[in-house]
Amino acid sequence: MESCRKSAELRALGKRIIRDKFRWIRDQRIRVGFCYSDAEKKKGKKLTYAECYKVQAIYKPWTPYDFVIVFYEAVTDLLTDQQREILMEHELMHIGIDEAGHLYIEQHDVEEFRPIIDRYGLDWAQID
Numbered sequence: 377m378e379s380c381r382k383s384a385e386l387r388a389l390g391k392r393i394i395r396d397k398f399r400w401i402r403d404q405r406i407r408v409g410f411c412y413s414d415a416e417k418k419k420g421k422k423l424t425y426a427e428c429y430k431v432q433a434i435y436k437p438w439t440p441y442d443f444v445i446v447f448y449e450a451v452t453d454l455l456t457d458q459q460r461e462i463l464m465e466h467e468l469m470h471i472g473i474d475e476a477g478h479l480y481i482e483q484h485d486v487e488e489f490r491p492i493i494d495r496y497g498l499d500w501a502q503i504d
């Protein structure tokens with residue numbers, strides 16, 4: 377069964393990237409939790425590295441977070457520090473807020489966010 381645990385290390389990485397590149401997340405007081413999961417998830421044949429979840433209303437009484445970013449440990453352990461940073465940036469890009477202040481999950485432009493491709497190329501997640 378899948379088990380998840382909070383991660384101070386992921387939180388530090390996430391907070392740093394929010395500070396550097398997603399200041400609006402902080403300004404809007406959007407609360408993001410970070411955890412590791414021991415699950416091995418696949419989308420088709422591709423392993424899932426990480427995901428960003430919007431916390432549903434029904435869970436709000438039990439969690440202080442609006443979004444939770446989960447790194448799937450088995451695969452993310454194989455990434456370099458730089459790849460982990462890009463992955464975190466990618467997941468943070470899934471955080472969306474509309475003009476009325478409603479939160480939502482931002483979808484990819486293609487299979488990846490355009491700015492990520494422009495900055496790091498399509499193969500940034502390749503494991504050597």
Ligand SMILES: [Zn+2]
Pocket residue numbers: 466467470484
């Ligand atoms: Zn994504």
